[in-house]
Amino acid sequence: MADQATYAPDLETIERLARAALERLPSEFRAHLGDVVLRIEDFADDATLDQMGIQDPFELTGLYSGRPVGDKSSTDSGALPDMIHLYRRPILDEWAETGVSLEALVTHVLVHEVGHHFGLSDDDMHALEDLAG
Incomplete structure (x- = not known):
């Protein structure tokens, strides 16, 4: 068997998992997400972290802006x-x-941010996550 290198999942892998999670959301939610841009980045930029009062970039896994x-x-x-x-x-x-x-x-983080888009409560977000899981 040839040596196989193992790498951390890249940006494209995270995006693929996030898009698959979006597809598992109920259609009534997906219908209102068409104009929402999905961005996968290694870290939030310094301006975002400063605005949120976060010093450690590892503390922020996702963000909804809008x-x-x-x-x-x-x-x-x-x-x-x-x-x-x-x-x-x-x-x-x-x-x-x-x-x-x-x-x-990835589904958990994505659903949480989708929840912010819809103005959902934490309980509603948990129910939506169960549907997308």
């Missing part, structure tokens, strides 16, 4: 698109520490 669906208005214009950011390195750190499958962890 206005929740219920707060939007037809008079909104010029705003950046809503975005869900997933941060690979903090996700991988949490994966290594918890023993949870990478797929389950």
